[in-house]
Amino acid sequence: MPVTVLLVDDEPLVRAGLRAVLAAQPDIEVAGEAADGAAVIPLVRSLRPDVVAMDVRMPLLDGIEATRAVLRTVADPPKILVVTTFEDDEYVYEALRAGADGFLLKRSRPEEIVHAVRLVAAGDSLLFPASVRQLAARYGTGRVGAEPLAGARLTGREAEVLRLMARGLTNAEIAAGLVVGAETVKSHVSAVLAKLGARDRTQAVIAAYESGFVAPR
Structure with missing residues (x-):
């Protein structure tokens, strides 16, 4: 089955460019498009995309609020990939904190x-x-203190896995670095997410930076 994608951007040229790139792949299908975050919820419910490519700045409902709405109201929500012009934008950080x-x-x-x-x-x-x-150094300092990790009781290996996640490593890369099986890493990641109460890896990494567990330097 191909990976299905919903494109959400208020610029028609951006949507056209993304569609051209993605539709050329045999394993990816562009399921639909929207020009604003306000249209995302009904489209996600009707199209059931695997991934939403979401512009972060839109006129009616921005990508941050649209992300929150999807994760709050849609059962088994899609993955959300924020598409942005500036990587150091506070909007990007807020979208990641929201669950992108x-x-x-x-x-x-x-x-x-x-x-x-x-x-x-x-x-x-x-x-x-x-x-x-x-982003964490600029926008996240002092937001939540150490609460997300204080009572998590991560094991030594789980803490190590979280640090590697914060470096941007995939499960396969973590497995290779620790010389363990991919399923073992997957189990450690699942345990980290459960103990932190994080929806996904991104929120776990944000918590690690904001709590000071990983220094944003």
């Missing part, structure tokens, strides 16, 4: 766009470690 699975720059090369969609569809987060560190 990662972000993609509009100037990305076609192969990077395709890789991003495949990656989040497979359950990995698309994080750029340097950018996330900068």
